[in-house]
Amino acid sequence: MLTVNLKGLEGEPHREGLLQACPRFRRWLHPAVVHFPIVFMWATTFFALIYLYTGNQSFESTSFHCLGGGVLTTPGAILTGRATHRLNFPGENGTISLERRLSWLLLALAVTAFAWRAANPRVLLELKGANFLYLALLLALTTLVTVTSYFGGMLTYPLEATPPETGVS
């Protein structure tokens, strides 16, 4: 019979109960939730660039909606990341610390961009002067989310130190 590892939850019966009820929460929750900010942040930049290329304003609107999706889901990713760290990687871990700092920076930039676009819906439609900073913010989101997810990916799928031999099948 499967038993659940409760390490990291000593003295917290309500959380122990949650983990007993759904042991997958231990490792699945963060990898599942992070899909959303990763793709929404990418899509924000991607659809903004499509708008700039085509001039079709509906793509700019989609970019804004995806930015909203990214802003809404990033805190969930940060919180589940903290829980995953606590449950699965006890102690300090340099990669996780860096990932955490980058995530907060990503959230700050995304919230700034969202607030800017909400206050000025024409910020990308009239791309001149300071509005270029908004575009730079969107481009920074993609860069940041890529770097952050790279470190997360390296925890899940570490690169082999030495690849297997070739010519064997």
Place this chain on the structure above:
Amino acid sequence: MMPDQEKKFTPGELAGADGAPGRPAHVAYEGRVYDVGVSELWAGGQHMGLHQAGADLTAELADAPHGPEVLERVPRVGVLAAAQAPPASASRAVLPGGSLGRLLKRYPLLQRHPHPMLVHFPIVFLLAAPAFSLLSLAAGTLSFETTAFHCLCAGVLFTPPAILTGLFTWWLNYQARPLTPVRRKLVLAPTLLVVSAAALIWRLADPEALRRGLKGPSWLYLGLLLALVPLVVAVGWYGASLTFPLHEGDRGG
């Protein structure tokens, strides 16, 4: 150190090296014993809250998202005395010869990462399509429906590459073994593609499919979009069960 000079660990000695305070953290793989106590990923003798030091992990590594090559990062400290090493892990990447093998050897990132990276996109886009559609119906804001359409387009575009990289990962890292999660994904992923493509074609042919409100065939269109949710969740679930298997190794603490 030559193999015949290496320290021989009895199963009992190995079990004692469980990483508990004051004790080393060793694991065995295919008869060889490694000191994982030097790795921060094995703090306290545990890895990912799932694998415990002091054990032979040959079988468990078959289910891991990485190959046994990661053990080359830690010192090899001996061999397991009992000559009962289980068969080689079947999840180890076996590189082909020729230019593909050279490419994969030069860029190991291409061995395991393309599929996990790519699947993010169809998963989120195909969940976002019904979500923004429902938001459009609830809020009466047509731009949400357009966003749903754009997400549907992106989801349909990203699904074939996700399937292809999944087949490649299965062939390279699991030797195309008929694993239950993979067999289910082989049915579910094409179904997902067909359903999402059908919804996309419908929306292209009738841009007002959802905009004129829910009546008549619009319900069927919405049904197609909503059907994406269980399909995506099921495909993602089986994928996660390969990456993060839940099994007897999840010992009580």
